[in-house]
Amino acid sequence: MAVYTPVSADELANFLAGYDLGALVSCKGIAEGVENSNYLVETTGGRFILTLYEKRVAADDLPWFLALIGHLAAKGLPVPGPVLDRQGRALQTLNGRPACLIHFAPGVSVTEASPDTCHAVGAALGAMHQAVADFGQVRANSLGPTSWPVLAARCTGRLAEIDQALPALVTAGLAAAADWPTGLPIATIHADLFPDNVLLLDGRVTGLIDFYFACTDVRAYDYAVTHAAWCFSADGRHHHADRASALFTGYTSALALSAAEIAALPVLGQGAALRFTLTRAYDWLNTPQGAMVTRKDPMAFARRLAWYAAATSKAMTGG
Amino acid sequence: MAVYTPVSADELANFLAGYDLGALVSCKGIAEGVENSNYLVETTGGRFILTLYEKRVAADDLPWFLALIGHLAAKGLPVPGPVLDRQGRALQTLNGRPACLIHFAPGVSVTEASPDTCHAVGAALGAMHQAVADFGQVRANSLGPTSWPVLAARCTGRLAEIDQALPALVTAGLAAAADWPTGLPIATIHADLFPDNVLLLDGRVTGLIDFYFACTDVRAYDYAVTHAAWCFSADGRHHHADRASALFTGYTSALALSAAEIAALPVLGQGAALRFTLTRAYDWLNTPQGAMVTRKDPMAFARRLAWYAAATSKAMTGG
Numbered sequence: 143m144a145v146y147t148p149v150s151a152d153e154l155a156n157f158l159a160g161y162d163l164g165a166l167v168s169c170k171g172i173a174e175g176v177e178n179s180n181y182l183v184e185t186t187g188g189r190f191i192l193t194l195y196e197k198r199v200a201a202d203d204l205p206w207f208l209a210l211i212g213h214l215a216a217k218g219l220p221v222p223g224p225v226l227d228r229q230g231r232a233l234q235t236l237n238g239r240p241a242c243l244i245h246f247a248p249g250v251s252v253t254e255a256s257p258d259t260c261h262a263v264g265a266a267l268g269a270m271h272q273a274v275a276d277f278g279q280v281r282a283n284s285l286g287p288t289s290w291p292v293l294a295a296r297c298t299g300r301l302a303e304i305d306q307a308l309p310a311l312v313t314a315g316l317a318a319a320a321d322w323p324t325g326l327p328i329a330t331i332h333a334d335l336f337p338d339n340v341l342l343l344d345g346r347v348t349g350l351i352d353f354y355f356a357c358t359d360v361r362a363y364d365y366a367v368t369h370a371a372w373c374f375s376a377d378g379r380h381h382h383a384d385r386a387s388a389l390f391t392g393y394t395s396a397l398a399l400s401a402a403e404i405a406a407l408p409v410l411g412q413g414a415a416l417r418f419t420l421t422r423a424y425d426w427l428n429t430p431q432g433a434m435v436t437r438k439d440p441m442a443f444a445r446r447l448a449w450y451a452a453a454t455s456k457a458m459t460g461g
Numbered sequence: 462m463a464v465y466t467p468v469s470a471d472e473l474a475n476f477l478a479g480y481d482l483g484a485l486v487s488c489k490g491i492a493e494g495v496e497n498s499n500y501l502v503e504t505t506g507g508r509f510i511l512t513l514y515e516k517r518v519a520a521d522d523l524p525w526f527l528a529l530i531g532h533l534a535a536k537g538l539p540v541p542g543p544v545l546d547r548q549g550r551a552l553q554t555l556n557g558r559p560a561c562l563i564h565f566a567p568g569v570s571v572t573e574a575s576p577d578t579c580h581a582v583g584a585a586l587g588a589m590h591q592a593v594a595d596f597g598q599v600r601a602n603s604l605g606p607t608s609w610p611v612l613a614a615r616c617t618g619r620l621a622e623i624d625q626a627l628p629a630l631v632t633a634g635l636a637a638a639a640d641w642p643t644g645l646p647i648a649t650i651h652a653d654l655f656p657d658n659v660l661l662l663d664g665r666v667t668g669l670i671d672f673y674f675a676c677t678d679v680r681a682y683d684y685a686v687t688h689a690a691w692c693f694s695a696d697g698r699h700h701h702a703d704r705a706s707a708l709f710t711g712y713t714s715a716l717a718l719s720a721a722e723i724a725a726l727p728v729l730g731q732g733a734a735l736r737f738t739l740t741r742a743y744d745w746l747n748t749p750q751g752a753m754v755t756r757k758d759p760m761a762f763a764r765r766l767a768w769y770a771a772a773t774s775k776a777m778t779g780g
Contacts, residue, residue, distance in 0.1 A: 150572040151661075167662065168567045170501055173490035182489055182501060184567070248487045248503070253469040342470075343486065 147179045147194045147237050154183065154192075157236050160227040161243065163187035178354075179239070182246070189246035190225060194239040199354050201240050206281050207353055208232045208242060210274075210330060214350075215245070217273040220266065220341075221350050222247040247349030249341025255372050258345055260385040261392035266347040267335060267368055268396025271361055274330035283333065283357035285417055287322050290315075293420040300427050304440055308423070311444045314451060315416035322413065323360070323406040331364035332356050336371040362403040365393060366410035369458060370418065370446050378445030387460025407458045411450035419443040466498045466513045466556050473502065473511075476555050479546040480562065482506035497673075498558070501565070508565035509544060513558040518673050520559050525600050526672055527551045527561060529593075529649060533669075534564070536592040539585065539660075540669050541566040566668030568660025574691050576707035577664055583711025585666040586654060586687055590680055590716050593649035602652065602676035604736055606641050609634075612739040619746050623759055627742070630763045633770060634735035641732065642679070642725040650683035651675050655690040681722040684712060685729035688777060689737065689765050697764030700772075706779025726777045730769035738762040 149157075155166050164186030172180045172191075179194040195204060208224045212232065215223025222245040224232035234241045252259055283289075294301075294312055301308040332339070334355040341349030373385040393399070422440035429437050468476075474485050483505030491499045491510075498513040514523060527543045531551065534542025541564040543551035553560045571578055602608075613620075613631055620627040651658070653674040660668030692704040712718070741759040748756050 151569040152571070152573065154569070165663075166569060168660075169569050170489070171492035172501070173492060182491070250470040250473070250485060250488050252471070254471065341487075344484075 146177075146196050147239050149179075149181060149192070149194070149237060153237060154181075157192075157234070157241075158183075158185060160229075160234070161225065162228060163190070163225070163243075183243070191222070191244045191246055192236075192241065193244060194236055194241045196239065203281060204233055204240050204242070206279055207356065209279055210277060210356055211244070211353055213277045214270060214273055219269060219273055219350070220247065220347050221270075221353075247341050247351065249343040249348035251337050251340060252342060253337060253376075255337060255385055257382075257384045257388035259342060260372050261388040262342065262345060262347050263335070263340055263368065263372060264389040264392025264394075265396050266340070266350060266392075267332070267364065268393040270332065270350060271329050271364070271397050277330050280358045281330075281356070283331075283359040285333070285355065285421065286357070286359055287319050287413060290319055290413075290416055290420055293424060297420070297423050297427055301423060304423055304426055305444070308419075308440065308444055311447055312416070312419065312423075315412055315419070315447050318409055318412045318451065319416055321409065323402070323409060326403055326406060327361045327400070328358060329361040329364075330356060331359050331361060331367075333359065333364060333367055335364070335368045360410065362399060362406060363410045363413060365399065365403075366407060366458075367414040367417075369407075370411060370414045370443070370450075374446055374449070376442060377439070378442040378449070381449055381457070383457070383460055386458055390459040404455045404459060407455045408450055408453045411453065411458060412447055415443050415447035415450055419447055465496075465515050466558050468498075468500060468511070468513070468556060472556060473500075476511075476553070476560075477502075477504060479548075479553070480544060481547060482509070482544070482562075502562070510541070510563045510565055511555075511560065512563060513555055513560045515558065522600060523552055523559050523561070525598055526675065528598055529596060529675055530563070530672055532596045533589065533592055538588060538592055538669070539566065539666050540589075540672075566660050566670065568662040568667035570656050570659060571661060572656060572695075574656060574704055576701075576703045578661060579691050579704040580707040580711035581661065581664060581666050582654070582659055582687065582691060583708040583713075584715050585659070585669060585711075586651070586683065587712040587715025589651065589669060590648050590683070596649050599677045600649075600675070602650075602678040604652070604674065604740065605676070605678055606638050606732060609638055609732075609735055609739055612743060616739070616742050616746055620742060623742055623745055624763070627738075627759065627763055630766055631735070631738065631742075634731055634738070634766050637728055637731045637770065638735060640728065642721075642728060645722055645725060646680045646719070647677060648680040648683075649675060650678050650680060650686075652678065652683060652686060654683070654687045679729065681718060681725060682729045682732060684718065684722075685726055685777075686733040686736075688726075689730060689733045689762070689769075693765055693768070695761060696758070697761040697768070700768055700776070702776070702779055705777055709778040723774045723778060726774045727769055727772045730772065730777060731766055734762045734766035734769055738766055 168184040170182045172182050174180045177198040181192040183190045183192045212223045214221035225243040339352040419440050422438045426437050487503040489501045491501050493499045496517040500511040502509045502511045531542045533540035544562040658671040738759050741757045745756050
């Protein structure tokens, strides 16, 4: 949510000299993305997002991320892909940081999702899962099920500082995730398809962005993450059945879910809710006082976790 | 340097419905300006900066600021002016904040100024001082000479925490400013024309922005502030005579400086350097530990203060 590494006009002009994009017209630091420095750059040749990767994104993973968005963009999906320099390279170094120029996508993120939006998002997710069928590169999910007991242990004894109900909810979630489904289709998944990471225009998805949690994992888990992100009120107190139904219809218009995947949705939902409960709880407990960062409430996802524990597949798909 | 007040897509679409600017295409929070929330907004009708004014800008002063930039834009200066809604209003309220939509200006800010850039900036400042001749509205300078002893007193006893040399430099600066020149021409001045607040393209000034320190004060003081901002190395250790000469030639190509104004430049320079030394020192001493704000070094301007104390008008104008 901030610009960490400054880039001067001279440095940027020098950087752009490696591309066939014309001359610099404008550059604004933008508040977007996980924890990187992002600039909206305009040249006489178009508009682009310049990202300088700060320490939270592992530099070794960048070629994988850039190959993925390049693959999806080349398939015609609404995924802004990397721009290649004259030597055909996407990944650069700028001011000591790994950096990449990415195409600009129009559209805005919604905060409150309508069923129509959920239908469009479901269809875009299904199309993405289709398009990665021939993306051969693999990346492990560093925030997958095996990480959750570790994450929980790192919050040990302090979850009750956030909410008295939280320790029991996490314990139940870990127990449920210990019985994680096996044999379901594996794919490249976005793993973080929240409203912030979807750009929309006139009800149409114009951009799927921020693939920096993408990885190779259970495909229907990505559906469950997306359900958790779009089908509840922000505080997690209310599940919206109409959105869930629309998300399902949208997704399955692009890609079928098998009976085994549908049966697994409640436990996958528990896993998804647990993952965001735990990372938010960890950040909550470890954000220094006075830091100008908005802490996200872990309870918003702990409430979803409780919902999924009692949910049926039917409630998640509106079937 | 951050977005403080979020604006959702729905809120923005509703806000834009009051204007004849077409439909929303894109919106990015940008890291720009003093301490306001800024968004780069694109509609089917063009591009705009949406500013939500946070508490540091006095709401009562906003009509004056907006009238000023509207006046300058109407005169054809490279100043992005406010956009009026269908009722002819510039100033709005959005999410509980005073807000305004301002035209977008292309161009980028430079960090290291060349003499050619200083010439262009001087000419733009002179043209601005010309263009305000018939701007009748007055605003007192809340950071003018009478405020400096007050600001210094608020840092009392703590200036040496920043640098052992600072207390004596400030004392000397206050003594010099006590003999402030009288009878010089008064005008509407920008009062903060630092490189951050000038957009350039191909050596041409395309935007003078961030008028939120503008006020009615000694016109040549604005020249001195601009000299302090553009004619030294960032750390204040080196004065660049070639930049000073170019700034002077540029300014006087648009507007003459009288003999009295030129004679006063060293003391006006001391005042300008003192003003930024004091506000930076106050912010330095009062920025909480851990706040994600870059503290600007007061010594960079204390060194300029020492330079001005020994300077001649000739050294400031390259004459």
